[in-house]
Amino acid sequence: MKTTHRLIAAAALAACSMGAYAQKGETVKIAWIDPLSGLMAPVGSNQLKSFQFFAEKFSKTNPAGVKFEVIGIDNKLSPAESLNALKAAMDQGVRYITQGNSSGIAGALVDAVNKHNARNPGKEVIFLNHSAVDPDLTNAKCSYWHFRFDADTSMKIEAMTSFMADKKDIQKVYLFNQNYSHGHQVAKFAKENLARKRPDVQIVGEDLHPLAQVRDFSPYIAKIKASGADTVITGNWGSDLALLVKAANEGGYNGKFYTYYTGVTGTPTALGQNGAGRVYQIAYGHYNMGGQMDKWAAEFQKRFNDDFYTHSVIRIYESLGAAMAKAKSTDPVKVAAALEGLTFNTFNGEVQMRKTDHQLQQPLYMTVWQKADKKFPYSPEKTGMTLAPVKDIPAYVASTPTSCQMKRPG
Template sequence: MQFPVKFLAASLIAASAAGAWAQQGETVKIAWLDPLSGLMASVGTNQLKTFQFLAEEFNKKNVAGVKFEIIGIDNKLSPQETTSALRSAMDQGARYVVQGNGSGPALAIMDALEKHNARNPGKEVLYVNYAAVDPDLTNSKCSYWHFRLDADTSMKMEALTTFMKDQADIKKVYLINQNYAHGQQVSKYAKENLKAKRPDVQIVGDDLHPLAQVRDFAPYIAKIKQSGADSVITGNWGSDLALLIKASNDAGLNVKFYTYYAVTTGTPTAMGAASDGKVYQVGYSHYNAPGPMVPLMAEFKKKFNDDLYTADVYTVYAMLSEAFVRVKSTEPAKVAAVLEGMKFKSFNGDVEMRKADHQLQQGLFITRWQKTDAKNPYSPENTGYTLAPVKYYEAYVSSTPTSCEMKRPS
C-alpha cells in the first residue's frame, strides 16, 4: 500500500503546484490613473511610488508567480483626462486599472469600462478602486467591473460617530468639506449619524469649498472660531486638509478635528506639535499597525525619504494574486467572477469582498495625533509625532447596507 499512497500524495502535490503556478512568469500590466500635477500632485506622486515599490516587493514573491508592471499616467484629477488616460493605458496592454483620488474620475472609469467590456468580450478590463469613497459607487452607480478596497464615506462616518457619541466634551460641531461627491456625502452622513447617536450635539456650521483650489483657509477658520465649535468634521485630503489645519494652528483655534485623511502628504507637518491630541482619523490601518506593513514602511522611508500611507495598495496585490491562483488565469473576466464574495488575508487580517456591491469589508481604527512613544514609534514626515490607535471596530460595526442592483454579464 505504500507505493500507491506515495504516488497519490506526489500527484496531489504536483497538481496543487500546477494550479498555484499556472501563470508563473506572466506579466500583469496595471494602469495607475491619478494626479501628478496641480495641488494634489504630492499625494498622487506618493501613491504612484507606493504602487511601484510594492510591485517590486510582490514580484519577489507572490502566490501566483506573476510579475506586476505599473503604467503611471497623470489624470490631472479630471474625469475627461481620466478617460483619455484610460484609452492610452489600454493601448499599452493594461487589463487592470487602479485609481483612488476623486469620485469624478472613478465614475469616468466605470462608465468607460461598462461600454468597453460590453463591446469587447474576451478583452475586458477590471477596475480596482483603492481610495475613491463616494458611497454611490457601490450603491446606485455600482458596476460589476469595479471593486473598492477602501471603506466608503458612510462606513467611515459610522465608525467615527460611534466613537464621537461617547466623547462628552463634544457639544458643537462644524462641518467643512470639499465641494464634490465625497465632501457632500461626509456632510450628509455626519448630520444623519450625529442626529441619531447624539441628538444633543449642535451643527453650528456646514461649509463646502472648491476641491484643490483654496490656498488660504484663514476665512474659513475665522467662521469656525466665531461659531463657537469645539469639534470639526472634515473629509478633506491632500493640500485641502494640510492648509486647513495649518490655518487653524496659525490662528490658535482650539478645536478637535475628526478627519478621514490626516496621513496624506504635508498634513503631518502641518499638524506638528500644535495639534498634539487634537486631530483624530478614521481608517483601515495606522502607522504602527502590526504585520507586514511595518518593515515595508521602514524600507519605503529609507528609499524615498517619504511615508507609505496608502496601505491598501498592499491589498491590491494580495487580492489579485490570490484570485489568479483560484481561477488559474489572469483574465479579468475570470478574476472578476472569483473576486465576488472572496475572503482572503491582507496586511490588516481577514477581509471579504462583499458580493452584493463589491465593497471590501474590514475593521476600522480611530487614531489620535500624539508624540511618538515605545508602543507607537513611527514618525511621519519626521515630526516626532504619530497617529496612535485609540479604538478598533470590527467590520460589522461600520458595515453599511447597499442598494446596489448588480448587473452581471451573461
C-alpha cells in the same frame, strides 16, 4: 511640455502591449491614473511609489506566480484627462486600472469601463479602486467591473460617530468639506449619523469649498471660530487638509478635528507639534500596525524618504494574486468572478470582498495625533508626532448595508 508628457506616457504604454491573459511567470500591467501635477501631486507621487514598491514585493510572493508592473499616468485631477488616460491604456492592451483620488473621477471611470466592456467582449477591463470612497460607487452606481479596497464614507462615518457618541465634550460640530461627490457624502452621512447617535449635538455650520484650488483657508477658520464649533468633521485630503490645519494653527482655533486623511502627505508637517490630542483620523490602517507592516514602512521610508500610508495597495496585490491563482488565469472576466466574495488574510486579519457590491469588508481604526513614543514610534514626515490607535472597530461594526443591484455578464 504637455506634448512631451503625452509622448512619454504613450511610449510607456506601448511597451506594455502584451495580452492580458498572462500565464505563470508573465507580467500583469496595471495602469495607475491619478495626479502627478498641481496641488495634489505630492499625494499622487507618494501613491505611485507605493504601487511600484509593492509591485516588486508581491511579484516575488503571489500565489499565481505572475509579475506586476505599474504604469503611472498623470490625470491632472481631471475627469477628461482620466478618460483620455483610460483610453490610451486600453488601446495598448492594459486590462487592469487603478485610481482613487477623487470620487468624481472614479464615477467617470466606472461609466467608461462599463461601456467599454459591454462593447468589447474579450477586452474587458477591471477597475481597482484604492481610495475613492463615495458610497454611491458600491450602491446606486455599483458595477461588476469595479472593486473598492478602501472603506466607503458610510462605513467611516459609522465608525467615527460611534466613537464620538461617548465624547460628551462634543456639543457643536462644523462640517467642512470639498465641493464634489466625496465632500457632499461626508456631510450627508455625518448629519444622519449624529442625529441618530447624538441628537443633542448641534450642527453650527457647513461649508463646501473648491477641490484643490484654495491656498488660504484663514477666512474659513474665522467662520468656524465665530460659529462656536468645538469640533470639525472633514473629509478633506492632500493640500486641502494640510492648508486647513495650517490656517487653524495660525488662526488660533483650538477645537478638535475628526478627519479621514491626517496621515497623508503634507498634513503631518502642517500640524507639527500642534494638535496633540485634538486631531483624530478614521481609517482602515495607521502608521503603527506592527509586524511586517512596520518593516515595510521602514524600508519604504529609507528608500524614498517618504511615508507609506495607502494600505489598500497591499490588499489589491494580495487579492489579485489570490484571485488569479483561483481562476488559473489573468483574464479579467475570470479574475472578476474569482474576486467576488473572496476572503483573504492581510496585514490586520481576514477581510472579504463582499459579492453583493464589491466593497471590501474590513476593520477600521480611530487614531489620535500625539507625540511618538516607545509604544507608537513611527513619526510621519519626521515631526516627532504620530497617529496612535485609540479604538479598533471590527469589520462587522463598520459594515453598512448596500442597495446595489449588480448587473453581471451573461
